[in-house]
Amino acid sequence: MKKLVSLLLICCVAFAVAGCRHKKESPYNRTDDKQDYERLLNTHVFAACQNIMKPYALYSLATLNKRPTEKDPYYKITFVNGPCKGKVLFTKDVILKTEPLEGGAVTKGTVVLRNYWNPSNPYDKEKTDRWHKAVVSSTARMDKGIIDLEFPRDKNDFMPAREGAYLHNVRFITQPEIKDVRTFLF
Template identity: 55%
Template sequence: MKKLIPFLLVFCTLVCLAGCRGSKEAPYDRSDYKQEYERLFRRNVFAQCENMGTFYATYCLARLDQKPHGEDPRYKVTFLRGPLKGKTVLTRRVITKTLPVDAGPLPKGMVVLRNFDNPRNAYDTEHLDRWHLAVVHDTTHADKGHIELEFPRDANDFMAARESIYLHNIRYVVKPEVKDIRVWL
């Protein structure tokens, strides 16, 4: 009997290990709303669709069909959302790369892209139609999830309209670099 006890312990241990090894966990799923939302912005660009040629122009999500080349410095884009949905246009005003605002620095005077609809839901893909350029004015409430932005209309608009915007509705403009249009003396 004494010889049987160690044998049973070893056998039970092997059975338990084999049983644990046989159970499989669910595969890792990467298709959540946040990743789909960011993937949409990474694959597409923002192109001007209203008030073209001005700082307060409206930008909409568009698919980049053709980059500029030697003879023609314009982008060929097809709008995915907004008032020109489905139309293909040639334009020079395209924002090719943006990043979400995170805990990184947002210095006063930095130009960012903000969602016009400003939905409370961070990943509300139904309200991705209209975006505007804005200038960071005040970040004292960034820890609460929102900052104050200015919306200048032209180079002489020193008292621009201001609005508090949720951080998840703001994106850094990476390419091309955009500067504040106002002329400071």
């Protein structure tokens, strides 16, 4: 009986020691700033917070609560950051999917989404609260990590504001497909 109790006690201690050992982290579960930044942007949608349905609308990250139906054509969203943080809104002006511009082929006239803050730190999660639509005006400086963008204000704005942005602050709009708002008279 003593041997059985001591054997049982040894087994319990062995299991306790084995359970307390520090588990090695799997190399596949590593995370870094770029992955966290992309995960943040890919798990939310971009919704117009100010100047809704205008070419110069301000977009912020939002959680998609309800998709449109045949009876109700509006998305129901809740903003997670930006000037409208916490606000629930019914809107049609939602960008569902974006992709990083880095390494992608981009042409003049492509409509993209640009981070308003344009931080030099590539993956600054603190500055993801304000975005604007822009049109690519030149790709000449892409080898330096900068792309030139135009910010038209309406369909008749042929001399829009122009600015250079770091490539890591610009995203392709993949869903829905968006065209340049301006109507050129050629």
